[in-house]
Amino acid sequence: MGQHDRLLRMKPDEFDARLSQIETDWKMILDASRGAEIGHKRAIQTFFDQYSRAVYRYLLGAVRDPDAADELFQEFALRISKGSFRNADQSRGRFRAYLKSALINLVIEYRRKLSKKPGSIQTEPSEFKNPAAALEAEFTRTWRNELLSRTWLQLEEGDRRKGRRYYVVLKFQTEHPQLTSTAAAEQLNVRMQGERPVFTAAGMRKTLQRARDKFAEMLLDEVSKSLHDPRLDELENELVELELDPYCRSALRRRRGE
Template sequence: MPAADSPRRRRSDVSEPNEQVTGLRLDQISTHVATLGDAEKFFVRYGRAVGGYLRAILQDPGATDEVMQELVLALLRRGGVAKWPGKGRFRDYLKAAARNAAITHLRRTGRQPAAAELGEVADPHSAGSAADRALLSEWQSCLLDRVWRALEGHERRTPGNICYTALKVFTEFPHEPSPRLAAIATQRTGHAVGAEAFRKQVSRARCLMAELILTEAARGVIPPTADGVEAELHELGLWSYVEDHLPDDWRTRFFSA
């Protein structure tokens, strides 16, 4: 990875894809979500995942919209987010708030699901229900969307860097040979890209993407620790995206010993 992308010097700010990368360690972002304003932004950022969780519970688009609106009001205007204790996983906090709002709605409207189903939804530690799977899938999608936008912003800000384009082409055409992929990248960027240069750009992009995924996951784990963030990535099905592309000393490089 070139010096401009070195994790020792800079950390990609996934929360605002257009911002320059800073030099903070990941264990220094612990106050970002622990404050009211940033928790609100985090909720908005992952609202789509919360909506997917509610849809899986309620099985009614209209009811989902209604409960989502109620949840937004409760969290963003009635001090709900202020009750966030500032530690643990913010995803768990949002899941609990959404679960409680859905159960309240079901009971208020008399639309009780089967007892076993309600018990599974009501269990704060459940992990295998359809709603839980929907939340994880949508959360993963939201996180990756932010990472791709950050890669795109990095490419725009860095002349000669085509990390976003190269990785997009590579993922869209996984079975094409490098010369063909380089030709596609050349067409998209308007600049000549050779096969070897393309492979180098993909390698650098994978390392940067791994760092971006690690950073974004760390924002929702307070305080962010190497073990906690790794566990989060495993649960979200994202560990395979980073494990072969992080530096060997990533635990001490990005987190306190």
């Protein structure tokens, strides 16, 4: 099986299992760096909590081989534990640029080593013509998808805590954008067997609008956390660069007081 096919065939439980192993490896690396000051250890753990999934997803998409992605992640973790990011400026979005550069260089190093192995075959030559551009685009996609994934998860968790149905309504509408409010309400009521019908066409429209507003606010918060307390203009620039601004225009206007 080719590397690309193997990646496409990876099941969610396998992906989660690999992430779980990465977490174990990360903690071992953290425990092994006993000479580091407490502040540095805390910074490493914070980095892992915030960025490990995005880093691993990027490496997996870039090298298209789960085993190679595991090895590269471990190498990346070792570099962090040794202080590679100690002087990285985490303000105003510069940290994402620093992280992107470091990961791209790591993947390019891997590809160069791979191409020098005896009997190696270059299966995707187009990606080597301008590797940095392709890898940068992959990083942007991965970062954007990670922010969206976190926001969906937060919306779902918020619904469980507060007894709302924002997640199920917004997810359903996203998957079936062609349906009218009446048809969507009918199908959701059928899908939610065992519960009394809760959706009408009017209720569907109202819940959908509230869900969109909540999702936009949560997404803005996620992007803000990745930028470390940005100004509104910096936040807007980040949204545009990541092509997330269509999700957040109304929420951003509300934050401006417009």
